[in-house]
Amino acid sequence: MTSLIAQLSDIVGQAFGDEGIDKSFGLVRFSDRPDLAQFQCNGAMAAAKAAKKNPRTVAETIIQKLQSNPDFSKIEIAGPGFINLTLTDEALGKYISLLTSDDRCGVEQVGHNETIMLDYGGPNVAKPMHVGHLRSSIIGDSIRRILQFSGYNTVGDIHMGDWGTQMGMMISELEIMHPDWVYFDENYTGDYPIDPVVTMEDFEEIYPRVSALCKTDPERLERSKKAVVDLQSKRRGYYALWQQFVAISLHSMKRNFTALNVHFDLWKGETDVHDLIAPMVEDLQKRGYAIEDEGAIVVHVKKNDDNKEFPPLILYKSDGGVLYGTTDLATIFERVRDYNPARILYVVDKRQGLHFEQVFRAAKLTGIAPEQLELTHLGYGTMNGQDGKPFKTRAGGVLKLEDMISMGQEKALQRIEEAEAAKGLSRDEKDDIAMKVAIAAIKFADLQNSFSADYVFDLDRMTSFEGKTGPYLLYQSVRIKSLLEKADYKTQKNLEIIPTDADRNLILALIELPQVVDVAVRNYTPHVLCDHAYKLAQTFSSFYGNTHIMSESDPAQRQIWLELSHMVLMQLELLLDLVGIKIPERM
C-alpha cells in the first residue's frame, strides 16, 4: 500500500504542479514541530528561491489549492514559508484502519528481485573470534535482512580468511614444536590421521605468540612466508593440516554465529577461488593489464585525476605468493560468473578503503566486473577503548566474542531470577530468555550507532538492560504479547478507528515506519531502524502507562486500543527482525 507520506506528497505535489512548479517540491515530511502540526512541506521556500519569488507568496498559492481538501483540519503557513498540515481524525483514522490489515506494515517493496551479494563476517581460520568481529557480522547480516525484506534476492557470504600469512605462521610453528609429526614428513605418501591434532585453545596460544615473534625476527617471518607459499602450492602435509584448521575453526564460528543469530548463505573463503587465480592472471597478462613491476605482477589502477598516490594492485608478490587483493579480484570473477549480481556490498573495516578502491578499479578496468555492477565498500568504524585506541581488555588482550555473550547471558539470568513474571519457568526456558536478552543487548548497543564512525566499546553498556537498549524493546514487546493474551485479542477487519487524545501520538508513530525503512534501505543504515524501534516502543509505553486498556468500558474503544497495540507489536517484531534480534514470549 502507498504510505501516507507518499499520498500527502502526491496531493501537495499536485498543487505545485497546477502552478507550473515541479511536483517534487511538494515533498511532505513529518513535522519537526508536533506542537504546530502533524506534517510539513518545505518546498515553497526552495521553489521560491528557484523562481526568485517570495516564499510566503508561493506558499499562499499552494495552500489555496489545498483548502478544498476535506482531509485537512488545519493548513497554515509559518515562519519564512513552511506549509504546516494537520489531518482530520477521520482521515488519520481511515489510513490507520487500512494499515491494520497490511502484513508488511505499510512498507513497499523497492527491489525487483535483483541479486545483491554481501560480504561480511570475515572471520579468520585458526583465530578465535573476538569482539572486533561483532560489527562486520551483525551490520552485514542486518543489511542483508533489510534488503531481502525490500524485495532483493540477497546472498550473504562469510568470506573467511583462510589462505593468508597467519596460516603460514601456524603451520611453521607447529613444525617447530612437533617436527616429528607425519604432516611434516615430505616423503610420507599415506593418509593423514583423522583425529584433530590441534584445538582452538592451541590457536589462541600460538597465533599471538608467533605473530609477535615475526614482527621482531625477520628469519622467523621468512619461515612463515615460505610455509604460506608451500601451502598455496598444496604441499600434501601442510594442506592436510590446514584442512584440520578449517574444520576446527568452522565449528567454533558456527557456534558464535548461531548464538548471534547471524546468517550466511555461503560459507566460502579465499581458498575457494585459488584455482581461478592462475588463469585469471594469465588472461590479464595476455590482455596487457597485469604487468611485471619490481619483481611482482601488478595491475596499475592509478587514474589521471587522482589527487593522491595510488598504489597498484599486486596480484603476485615477488616470492610468488598471492595477496588478499588477488583473491578478492578472483572472487568478483567467481561471483559474476555464478550469480551475476547487480551489486556486491563489502561490510569490512573502513581502514581497508584504499584496498577496496584498488580492487574495484582493477575489476572495472579489466572487465572482470561488468560496467553496471555496483561495487560498494561499507566501511565500518573501529571499536575503540575508553582511551580512544583500538579496544583491548584490561589485561591487554582481546575479548573473545563468546566470553562477552556469556557475560551478558549470566547477567540476564540474574535478572530473570528476580523477576515475578518468570516464576515457574523451567531452567531451559530461563536460559533461552537470558540468551535472547543478552544478544538483544549486544546487537542493539552496536547497531544503534551509525556504522561508519568509530565508537567507544564499553562492556557495561553492551550488557545493559535499561534505557535505550535491546532488552527494553523486548520488554515492551513482551508486555504487548501478554496484554493481547489476557484480553483474548482477535483481529477485527475493517475496524473504524477514530483517534483520540490518548492514542493520537501512537498512531502518528505507527505511520512513520515506511519512511524509516526506506531510509535504511537507501543508505544501508540499520541504526535508523533501531532508533525508530525505540521511539515506537517508548511512545507505546507512555500510552500504555496513561491508558488502562483492560478496564475500558466501551468495547469498541477497547478493541481499537488492542488493535493499535497489536500493530505496535507487529512493527517491533519487523524492526527487530531486520536487525536480527529475537523476541521471547516472556521475560
Next chain:
RNA sequence: GUCUCCGUAGCUCAGUUGGAUAGAGCACAAGUUUCCUAAACUUGGGGCCGCAGGUUCAAUUCCUGCCGGAGACGCCA
C-alpha cells in the same frame, strides 16, 4: 609529507535533499505501583554543535583555512 574520516550536554551517541525552539540514553535531582510485566512511567537542571571566515532569506549540515583525534599510503590482512 599526501590523502581520508571524525570533533554535538559530564559520558556514549542520533540529527535524513541546508529549515522553525539542536534530540536520546546513561549519570545527577524529584516524583509514580490496592490497576494490563517498575527491564517501566512522569518532571527537572544541564549546549559558543572544535575555532575563524565565506555562500544563503536560513548553516550542526555546503565551501576555505586553522586547531585537536583516528586512520590509510607497493609485496600483512
